[in-house]
Amino acid sequence: MVQLYSSEERKHEGVYRDIDWGHVLDAIEFIESKPPEPFCLFLALGNPHPPYAVEEPYFSRIDRNRLPSRIPTPEDLGAKSTIHKQLAELSNMQNWSEERWNELRAVYYGQCARVDDQFGRVLDAMKRAGLYDDSAVFFFSDHGDFTGDYGLVQKTDRAFDDCLVRVPMIIKPPKSHSCTPGIREQLVELVDFQATVHAMTGIAHTHTTFGRTLSDNLADPGAAGREVVFSEGGVSKMHWKRTQENAPEPKPTGMYWAGHMIDRSMSAGSLATMCRTDAYKYVKRSDQRDELYDLQNDPSELQNRIDDPAMTAVLTDMKERMLTWYHETCDSIPFDNDKRES
Known part of the structure; x- marks a missing residue:
């Protein structure tokens, strides 16, 4: 297995490339080397990711006038959750114009376009090497980004809006496997x-x-x-002190500064878990107000209905689903007996 996690910046065709380009060029070089089969190539790219910046031609590839609408900022962002409200206050972007938001979003889409280009180059190399048809190819991400939705940027692991947790997964199986x-x-x-x-x-x-x-x-x-999917974020209170006591003081110029400042204070809660079906989303928080959304009538998750009596049956069902999931996954027994077993 070849893992391309890090690479020094390198000069290629007269241009100095960043680490992602180093990964991609190394991957293409590996593919062209006729590696022994079977092989596994894991290519980890940083983009799209803050800081929001991208070079040409990707910067100009996105038409600023054709961007999809961003999710607006609710009048009371705290009604969603404390962490949404505090992220907004610390980020201090409340007075941004829509033109400025569009520029940030266009740059992020430009970063996505760059990844598309890089991924395409890897696939082209596989085709040239005669490896594409018989290979399984997976493209996926670990998280999304607010990128202006709700008037926020970057992300936090204790928010579960679809813009953060509904991320791409593309699969191309080998030709021997059935696929429509x-x-x-x-x-x-x-x-x-x-x-x-x-x-x-x-x-x-x-x-x-x-x-x-x-x-x-x-x-x-x-x-x-x-029928239902889950996501978890944050840490329990018993682990919070250990993770923060030796952590460096966050710098305002650093990535995720707002989120790190909230982490330091624990003011927005510690542990959170999401339960999502096609129709509803429930977020359980250990210290703060929970969230409940009707995704069929409110796909943008703007109306937190956790206290709505009309949603009592839905809330009970979602809590039962979460309890069942924790019950099924909270403990597991090793496949092999340890040396104490005869």
Whole structure:
């Protein structure tokens, strides 16, 4: 397995490239070296990611007049959650014009365009090397970005708006595996990536995992997906002191400064968990007000209905789903007995 996590900046075709370009060029070089098979290439890119900046031609590739509308800032952002409100206050971007927001968003889309270009170059190298048809290719991300939605930027691991947790996953299976091309709307979790790789390669699990293979979904667009998905963020109070006592003081010029300042104070709560179905989203917080959204009527998640009596049955159902999930995943037994067993 080849892991391309870090690379020195390198000069290529007379131009100094950044670390992401170093990753991509190293990956292409590896592919062209005729590596022994089977091989696994894991290519980790930093973009799109703050700081918001991108070079030409990607900077000018995005038409500022054709951007989709951003999710507006609610009049009472604190009604969503304390952390949303504090992120806005610390970021101090309340007076930004829509033109300025559009410029930031266009740059972020430009970063996405750059990744598209880089990924395409890797795929082209695979095709030239005759490796594309028989290879499984996965494209995914760990999180999204506010990029202006709700008047916020960057991200925090204790917010679960769709702009942060609904991220791309693109799969191209080997030609030996059945696949109907198209877009799937079913819910999946990132842990399903591992389960799908194991199913495609015949690799046996060596420990308990909770992913589900997506092979059926690739073959049949109508195959069932997950009824509910989950995400967790933050740390429990017992771990907070240990993580913060030796942490350096956040710098206002650094990435995620607002989020780090909230982390230092614990003023926006410690641990949070999201439970999402096609129709609803529930966020449980250990210290702050919970969140509940009707995604069918409020896809932008602007109306927190956690205290709405009309949503009592929905809230009870979502809490039961979360309890069931924790019950099913909170503990697992090793596959192999330890040396104390005869």
